[in-house]
Amino acid sequence: MIWHRKHLLDIESLSAEEITLVLDTARAFKAVGERAIKKVPALRGKTVVNLFVEPSTRTRISFELSEQRLSADIINFTAEASSLKKGETLKDTARNLEALNADFIVMRHTAAGAPHFLARVLNASVINAGDGAHEHPTQALVDAFTIREHKGKFAGLNVTILSDILYSRVARSDLWALTKLGATVTLCGPSTLAPRVFEQMGCRVTHDVEEAIADADIINLLRIQHERQRKTMFPSLGEYASLFGLNKARLARAKPDALIMHPGPINRGVEIDSEIADSSRSLILEQVTNGLAVRMAVLFLVNGGKGPQEVAGG
Amino acid sequence: MIWHRKHLLDIESLSAEEITLVLDTARAFKAVGERAIKKVPALRGKTVVNLFVEPSTRTRISFELSEQRLSADIINFTAEASSLKKGETLKDTARNLEALNADFIVMRHTAAGAPHFLARVLNASVINAGDGAHEHPTQALVDAFTIREHKGKFAGLNVTILSDILYSRVARSDLWALTKLGATVTLCGPSTLAPRVFEQMGCRVTHDVEEAIADADIINLLRIQHERQRKTMFPSLGEYASLFGLNKARLARAKPDALIMHPGPINRGVEIDSEIADSSRSLILEQVTNGLAVRMAVLFLVNGGKGPQEVAGG
Amino acid sequence: MIWHRKHLLDIESLSAEEITLVLDTARAFKAVGERAIKKVPALRGKTVVNLFVEPSTRTRISFELSEQRLSADIINFTAEASSLKKGETLKDTARNLEALNADFIVMRHTAAGAPHFLARVLNASVINAGDGAHEHPTQALVDAFTIREHKGKFAGLNVTILSDILYSRVARSDLWALTKLGATVTLCGPSTLAPRVFEQMGCRVTHDVEEAIADADIINLLRIQHERQRKTMFPSLGEYASLFGLNKARLARAKPDALIMHPGPINRGVEIDSEIADSSRSLILEQVTNGLAVRMAVLFLVNGGKGPQEVAGG
Numbered sequence: 053m054i055w056h057r058k059h060l061l062d063i064e065s066l067s068a069e070e071i072t073l074v075l076d077t078a079r080a081f082k083a084v085g086e087r088a089i090k091k092v093p094a095l096r097g098k099t100v101v102n103l104f105v106e107p108s109t110r111t112r113i114s115f116e117l118s119e120q121r122l123s124a125d126i127i128n129f130t131a132e133a134s135s136l137k138k139g140e141t142l143k144d145t146a147r148n149l150e151a152l153n154a155d156f157i158v159m160r161h162t163a164a165g166a167p168h169f170l171a172r173v174l175n176a177s178v179i180n181a182g183d184g185a186h187e188h189p190t191q192a193l194v195d196a197f198t199i200r201e202h203k204g205k206f207a208g209l210n211v212t213i214l215s216d217i218l219y220s221r222v223a224r225s226d227l228w229a230l231t232k233l234g235a236t237v238t239l240c241g242p243s244t245l246a247p248r249v250f251e252q253m254g255c256r257v258t259h260d261v262e263e264a265i266a267d268a269d270i271i272n273l274l275r276i277q278h279e280r281q282r283k284t285m286f287p288s289l290g291e292y293a294s295l296f297g298l299n300k301a302r303l304a305r306a307k308p309d310a311l312i313m314h315p316g317p318i319n320r321g322v323e324i325d326s327e328i329a330d331s332s333r334s335l336i337l338e339q340v341t342n343g344l345a346v347r348m349a350v351l352f353l354v355n356g357g358k359g360p361q362e363v364a365g366g
Numbered sequence: 367m368i369w370h371r372k373h374l375l376d377i378e379s380l381s382a383e384e385i386t387l388v389l390d391t392a393r394a395f396k397a398v399g400e401r402a403i404k405k406v407p408a409l410r411g412k413t414v415v416n417l418f419v420e421p422s423t424r425t426r427i428s429f430e431l432s433e434q435r436l437s438a439d440i441i442n443f444t445a446e447a448s449s450l451k452k453g454e455t456l457k458d459t460a461r462n463l464e465a466l467n468a469d470f471i472v473m474r475h476t477a478a479g480a481p482h483f484l485a486r487v488l489n490a491s492v493i494n495a496g497d498g499a500h501e502h503p504t505q506a507l508v509d510a511f512t513i514r515e516h517k518g519k520f521a522g523l524n525v526t527i528l529s530d531i532l533y534s535r536v537a538r539s540d541l542w543a544l545t546k547l548g549a550t551v552t553l554c555g556p557s558t559l560a561p562r563v564f565e566q567m568g569c570r571v572t573h574d575v576e577e578a579i580a581d582a583d584i585i586n587l588l589r590i591q592h593e594r595q596r597k598t599m600f601p602s603l604g605e606y607a608s609l610f611g612l613n614k615a616r617l618a619r620a621k622p623d624a625l626i627m628h629p630g631p632i633n634r635g636v637e638i639d640s641e642i643a644d645s646s647r648s649l650i651l652e653q654v655t656n657g658l659a660v661r662m663a664v665l666f667l668v669n670g671g672k673g674p675q676e677v678a679g680g
Numbered sequence: 681m682i683w684h685r686k687h688l689l690d691i692e693s694l695s696a697e698e699i700t701l702v703l704d705t706a707r708a709f710k711a712v713g714e715r716a717i718k719k720v721p722a723l724r725g726k727t728v729v730n731l732f733v734e735p736s737t738r739t740r741i742s743f744e745l746s747e748q749r750l751s752a753d754i755i756n757f758t759a760e761a762s763s764l765k766k767g768e769t770l771k772d773t774a775r776n777l778e779a780l781n782a783d784f785i786v787m788r789h790t791a792a793g794a795p796h797f798l799a800r801v802l803n804a805s806v807i808n809a810g811d812g813a814h815e816h817p818t819q820a821l822v823d824a825f826t827i828r829e830h831k832g833k834f835a836g837l838n839v840t841i842l843s844d845i846l847y848s849r850v851a852r853s854d855l856w857a858l859t860k861l862g863a864t865v866t867l868c869g870p871s872t873l874a875p876r877v878f879e880q881m882g883c884r885v886t887h888d889v890e891e892a893i894a895d896a897d898i899i900n901l902l903r904i905q906h907e908r909q910r911k912t913m914f915p916s917l918g919e920y921a922s923l924f925g926l927n928k929a930r931l932a933r934a935k936p937d938a939l940i941m942h943p944g945p946i947n948r949g950v951e952i953d954s955e956i957a958d959s960s961r962s963l964i965l966e967q968v969t970n971g972l973a974v975r976m977a978v979l980f981l982v983n984g985g986k987g988p989q990e991v992a993g994g
Contacts, residue, residue: 085781086781087725089726090726090727091724091753096403096405097402097403097404097405097435098404099404109757113757113780114780117727117755121725125431125435127427127430127431144631148424150651151651151654151655152427152428152654152655152658316772317772317773318768318772320772337775337776340776340780341780341781411715411716411717411718411719411749413745439718441741441745443741454945455948458945458946462738462945462965465966465968466741466745466969466971466972467969
């Protein structure tokens with residue numbers, strides 16, 4: 053298996069083999085992050101534009117540091133400080149950035165499909181860093197990587213995603229990745245936010261949190277984006293915490309080796325109790341660390357890297 | 367011809383030979399931008415401060431990436447996040463930045479003459495990235511470079527600048543550069559914005575757009591900065607578009623090999639029809655690409671680089 | 681003497697020998713700043729996070745450039761653009777940043793003790809870049825370094841700190857550093873802002889500016905942060921200038937070789953007359969330059985550097 057894609061736009065169009073190749077390459081880059089000198093020259097003299105039309109701290113920093121560790125030249129372009137505010141179209145903004153001899157555009161946008169649109173009109177490689185409620189492919193790769201590091205395999209594994217599913221791009225990308233890799237996925241949330249239509253994507257949907265947790269090997273809690281929630285769809289934070297939050301009583305009914313994930317930033321006392329977040333069963337900070345390895349792997353592969361065997365020499 | 371200037375403050379004080387030396391050096395750096403590794407060590411260990419007191423995205427990014435490709439250490443200093451807000455004077459701000467052993471200050475300011483003032487009080491090299499309505503020398507060098515790439519020469523060439531001339535620093539710098547290099551320049555705009563006083567700078571002024579376009583080899587459209595326009599001087603956007611916008615009917619009366627330029631960001635449907643902006647006669651994106659080559663050349667020369675023959679070894 | 685600390689949290693806990701080791705190491709780095717190539721590979725492949733929860737331009741830029749000159753990878757994280765705004769705790773923010781394999785966290789915070797708290801919960805090295813009104817250790821090291829460059833020694837030296845003492849972290853850190861090194865320190869300011877309780881820290885407190893200046897070898901003026909002053913504690917700016925500002929008449933009564941310091945940005949006409957700030961007796965800009973050398977030294981030492989003898993080979 054050799055990587056041959058120019059862009060990383062979504063998980064939906066990737067094969068299980070391609071996902072596995074990214075994970076294998078990320079494994080090699082994780083070792084780089086543990087060295088005294090956490091840097092390789094793979095993207096030296098290449099230019100990466102981080103085009104973040106929707107604000108982001110966590111994902112942007114993870115990409116930016118990955119790019120630094122690959123020795124790339126980096127331009128950060130945010131909507132706030134941009135010609136987009138002067139009425140320039142997205143296409144014009146992107147083509148202007150590309151005209152700076154940009155090799156890669158890492159893009160976050162409020163509109164689903166924005167990176168796919170750019171990939172059609174640009175020569176540069178486009179990496180989707182989150183598009184509306186559609187996909188967040190690198191986060192799904194981070195989650196799959198983190199699961200594999202701990203469980204070794206996906207076949208026979210039960211992964212429960214517990215959150216606002218309806219508006220979550222991470223839920224969609226995780227679902228694609230994990231089902232392709234052979235895991236069994238259960239989605240759980242309030243009925244307004246975890247509609248049964250998701251069953252068509254090959255997963256189980258339940259609104260019963262005890263049932264969702266009972267046989268899970270991995271419980272992946274996504275962030276409740278309470279600053280964006282629509283009142284008609286969402287109970288109060290207190291009500292959510294009491295009905296769906298992961299607390300000690302609920303976790304006691306899970307398998308003893310069930311592990312907890314969350315892409316962060318966590319709302320302590322809402323999705324998750326503080327004690328659980330800080331326990332040895334929580335993989336939350338490891339996901340952050342793995343984010344660098346996965347994003348370095350993705351940039352390395354779309355730059356023409358063949359796979360993990362090439363990283364070692366870096 | 368060897369470069370001997372410490373600063374680049376304006377085009378007005380440059381000779382045709384100096385301008386040509388910059389263009390020749392930019393030619394060498396354009397080749398660097400087309401390599402797989404778009405980087406040279408010319409400014410390694412040197413410090414560049416980008417002091418942008420007036421907001422800018424496009425020019426700032428172009429400078430920043432040029433500096434990265436020259437391997438400089440870079441500090442971005444904007445008015446928003448600055449001691450200037452605490453009442454510090456420009457001179458104190460600049461001298462404090464210089465005290466960081468800064469080698470170069472790239473400066474944009476709302477006040478005409480601000481970079482000249484800094485050049486007198488600092489030891490660092492000062493590069494003017496736009497001062498009020500006075501000059502924007504690197505943009506004029508980009509425009510001259512782009513014209514030379516396509517037309518090969520300036521003698522006998524007719525260049526029409528079509529826009530709000532009165533408030534445009536690009537118009538002034540372009541006018542200086544192109545007349546020095548031997549081209550014939552026509553300025554065109556509404557009578558309030560293209561006053562006849564510019565004829566004293568050695569160009570033709572007309573308010574008749576058909577006349578201005580008729581014999582032009584290059585039509586350079588500058589941005590109508592509608593967010594800043596004063597109502598008493600400027601018609602509505604719709605009226606400007608209908609009277610001065612470059613549309614298909616107007617372009618049909620131009621020479622068949624006339625080329626279109628615009629420093630961006632463009633207002634589609636105001637200065638220029640979308641179809642023309644995206645046509646093969648448009649050099650707009652090439653200007654962006656050339657911006658890097660020209661700015662690398664300027665930094666290289668004020669750093670003591672002799673000329674293009676030195677770049678190849680980089 | 682070999683450096684063995686992982687963090688730099690305050691001056692209070694340092695010995696005179698440790699402070700001297702930083703100053704000696706900074707001496708070696710000052711020479712680096714005077715080279716044509718102002719860069720060493722000491723932190724290559726290391727990651728520094730600049731976590732500035734309280735806004736700062738001057739100190740942040742000084743750290744960032746120091747880190748660039750040490751060849752580190754750098755992430756800038758400010759409160760404005762951060763998950764802290766989404767309600768994340770400081771501990772979670774810091775642990776997430778650390779999970780990016782960060783080696784160093786340089787931190788400014790409005791709360792006294794915040795860096796000490798982080799140092800307890802993180803594995804990364806923490807450098808205090810100013811915590812509330814508590815300490816600003818690198819500024820004190822800059823001030824001590826600058827004094828030593830000019831006076832050669834601290835024993836027998838009279839240093840007067842003239843300002844709002846009560847709310848100043850620089851005053852506290854300077855006081856610790858200078859008394860440990862053997863200088864005699866006098867604090868002076870309005871009685872509301874220079875309370876006698878400081879005498880317990882081993883210095884003289886006076887509200888008589890003439891007396892404070894009379895025998896001073898160094899007059900260190902700190903910034904009156906008028907944008908933050910509480911009306912009940914502080915006279916008007918005009919009144920402060922007239923009662924405590926350093927003007928020519930007052931300076932005439934100081935020793936002829938007394939030197940003037942100020943960490944900037946200065947309020948011309950408030951703490952200090954313009955003419956004095958720009959005179960040859962003013963070390964203000966030299967403090968800025970020395971800031972880089974001292975911060976490079978601190979990062980170098982907490983990274984495991986032994987001392988000045990190692991820098992030369994860089």
